[in-house]
Amino acid sequence: MKMEDVSLSSMDNSKMEGFAQEILSDLVEDACLGLCFEVHRAVKQGYFFLDDTDQESMKDFEIVDQPGVDIFGQVYNQWKNKECVCPNCSRSIAASRFAPHLEKCLGMGRNSSRIANRRIASGNNTNKSESDQEDNDDVNDNDWSYGAEKKGESVIYHLSLQYCRYYRISLHK
Template identity: 65%
Template sequence: MYELIDEVSLGLCFEIHRASKIGTLFLADTDPKSSKELEIVDKPGYDVFGQPPQKKQLECICPNCQRNLAAARFAPHLEKCMGMGRNSSRIASRR
């Protein structure tokens, strides 16, 4: 029985020590104004922060030709640009 109490109390001590080391021990002690700003918003058409969703396309720069292109097209472009992949081996076998 004492082993169980020791285990629970040691676990609690570790949690408190870790929270104090990383600075999250007193996060619950905030003023009502700042806690109101951090509430989750539940409105249709908005994200959890209350902002309308924005479709932002990620872009990459090709290391071979320095072109700026969409991230979804980066791998196919790089295969063609560097002469690798399935199609380039067919072109090489024709030559």
């Protein structure tokens, strides 16, 4: 007997209880079948026993909430991450000292530029052929340079220009 064939007003209590029992058993059967499919799939995929851990192994993964340590309980050094590697000399330098070091290393600072110019000049005069000296004449030539500094140009731009000039890297090919 189907639900559609029976009107609710003409049913007695025993038939209503039978229909309710049938609906309840269908719902329980569907829930159990769904659970069985989920467990079977978890066993086949290999993740069914992942939640089974003992308390001893869980102590290794507890989150530590103490000042001065990270979430794993290890002492956190704030200054270790604030180091930079110089692209010129490959030294590790504190981030707060990186810009002054780069100026000196690339020969852009007040005193270091004089020293670098002397070094370049002394290097140019020793055992060079005429063709090499003609190529290096453009290094200190002001005609091809970018001229006066424009307002708003970044320090990095000037450092990279100085880097290219120092290592005789041609900007125009």
